[in-house]
Amino acid sequence: MKYIIVGGVAGGAGTAARVRRLDEQAEILLVEKGAHISYANCGLPYYIGEVIQDRNKLFVQSAATFKNRFEVEVRTLSEVVSIDRQGKSLEIKDMNSGRVYRESYDKLVLSPGASPVRPPLSGIGEKGIFTLRNVQDTDAIKDYVKQFPGGRVVIVGGGFIGLEMAENLHGLGMQITVVEMGDQILAPADFPLAAMAQQHLRDKGIDLRLRAAVAGFSRGTMGLDVHLADGTSLQAEVVLLSIGVKPEGRLARECGLPTGKTGGILVNEYLQTADPDIYAVGDVIEFENPLTGQIMPTYLAGPANKQARICANNMVLGNRQTYKGSVNTAIVQLFDLTLAVTGVTSKQLTAAGIDHRVSTTHSGSHAGYYPGGSQLSIQICFAPGSGRLLGAQVIGKSGVDKRIDVLSSLIQRQGTIYDLMEFEHAYAPPYSSAKDPLNMAGFVADNILSGKLFVVPWSKTRELGASDFLLDVREGSEYAAGHIPGAVNIPMEELRNRLEDIPADKTIYIYCQIGLRGYLAQRILLQRGFGRVFNISGGFLLWNICMRESGWIEKKAPAMA
Helix, strand or coil: CEEEEECCHHHHHHHHHHHHHHCCCCEEEEECCCCCCEECHHHHHHHHCCCCCCHHHHEEECHHHHHHHHCCEEECCEEEEEEECCCCEEEEEECCCCCEEEEECCEEEECCCEEECCCCCECCCCCCEEECCCHHHHHHHHHHHCCCCCCEEEEECCCHHHHHHHHHHHHCCCEEEEEECCCCCCCCCCHHHHHHHHHHHHHCCCEEEECCCEEEEEEECCEEEEEECCCCEEEECEEEECCCEEECCHHHHHCCCCECCCCCEECCCCCECCCCCEEECHHHEEEECCCCCCEEECCCHHHHHHHHHHHHHHHHHCCCCCCCCCCCCEEEEECCEEEEEEECCHHHHHHCCCCCEEEEEEEECCCCCCCCCCEEEEEEEECCCCCEEEEEEEEECCCHHHHHHHHHHHHHCCCEHHHHHHCCCCCCCCCCCCCCHHHHHHHHHHHHHCCCCCEECHHHHHHCCCCEEEEECCCHHHHHHCCCCCCEECCHHHHHHCHHHCCCCCEEEEECCCCHHHHHHHHHHHHCCCCCEEEECCHHHHHHHHHHHHCHHHHHCCCCC
16 A cells, blocks of 8 residues: 655654554655655744754654654655546656656645745835745744844734744844734634733733734835835834745645635545545644534644544544544743633634623632732633533633643533533642632633623623613722722622612622622622622723723723722
8 A cells, every 4th residue: 555645744744654653564655845844843933032942953853764763755845746636646846856757646645734824015025024834934034033133023913923933033132013904913812811912912012013904015224114004114124924824725626626715625524535545634624613613724733643643544444533623722922921722712603603601710820828829811601501611711821721721621522611610620739729710710600601690791881871880899999090980989898888879770880800809799789689780701900901902991981090
């Protein structure tokens, strides 16, 4: 049996290695367009930023070691030009010599990955404008930025890679501006958590330009001029384009294999294309999201590695193992803050027409009496009837990774908020509290579903009118330090003795600093005969960040006291 794998890195190299472990007699050929077959592409920004100093540590396997270990014939700098499905052969071009030749196959795996989006803007070919996808790009960027110590960098796009590059280039002493067309960075996150990340980046000296589109580039007297759609310009020595990737689906389309909306190859649950002898894995495929049912790509290394194993099993042993899809779990370090996401965001659920509820909680990363703790914010989305978890996001300085991994596992297995309530964690003061932040997220979600807690989002305060009463139940000193305009301050501990100060004929919106005292106040009022009482989710802390990052305070509302 002869297997040909097109493309290396996680999907292709992983498939080839697994095929060999299953079939010692197989003939395996791996064809890679680039010079390297297996490298840590997620580590590239950190090599540029000199966090990783040894370039060799980026390489998982060289072509020579891969061949020696797995007896796989590897041909780098070789491009597959076309696929003849009827003749079961490939046309391959040797990029060194220009020679074009044919290779036959019994089973074929397509893993060409995805390529960075490079829009047809004027001046985009100017020297100093880069994309980051492979080792060659990395070497070029690293060599170039050395020429401009303390220089200016414009990063176009506020996604994961762009922000990782912002942190790493900032660490080299460069001045960073991030230009993002959307109203927030990190599109896979909902606005409240993205707003927290934005505030942190601004505090670190990153210049964020939101709702800003790049119109073109030119070479000016001060370096590169980055022209924005509003008519203004930014100056830089280096520009990094980080506005997304697109699947390398050309080979599939040209040989008649179906592709999806993004151009990715459509595969079934066995990672098999419409041709039974051709499989596909990695960034190039589109597959049904297990939560929304929508067909979409997943540009993540973890799923690609798992797909490689499943694909090899199915090719060698027959289609017996299904791929259940990815819940898109991802994490990013932003200086000393970490943000992680899994599942589907509230905005994505809304766009897909899926009814859901949202809860935002703020807890300590470990026991409050143990030194070194910090705030951990968790937002979860869940189904109103069953309580099934649909998505989660976590942001904080420590403990983010272990919480998001638990949430990802529960979402994959159709877990519920009740599983969060009963989740048993390893507890000691340096690591958590007796009631872990995940337990607290489950408790709050249960209160929402059981009708003990009625919440509204921070944005609801934009709509309040004469028939509404805004109640701040924090201490007077907290209120004086900053409050929502129009709020009346009655500390929670005084509430029972000041019920006459609260109009029973109005809808009452309560907030405290993070939500707990607001919940307690709401329970008091609901049981004392007040009919319409709501708690502002996330408290003043979340409201303040979101209103400032949305520009609403400065543009629409009076300054806080």
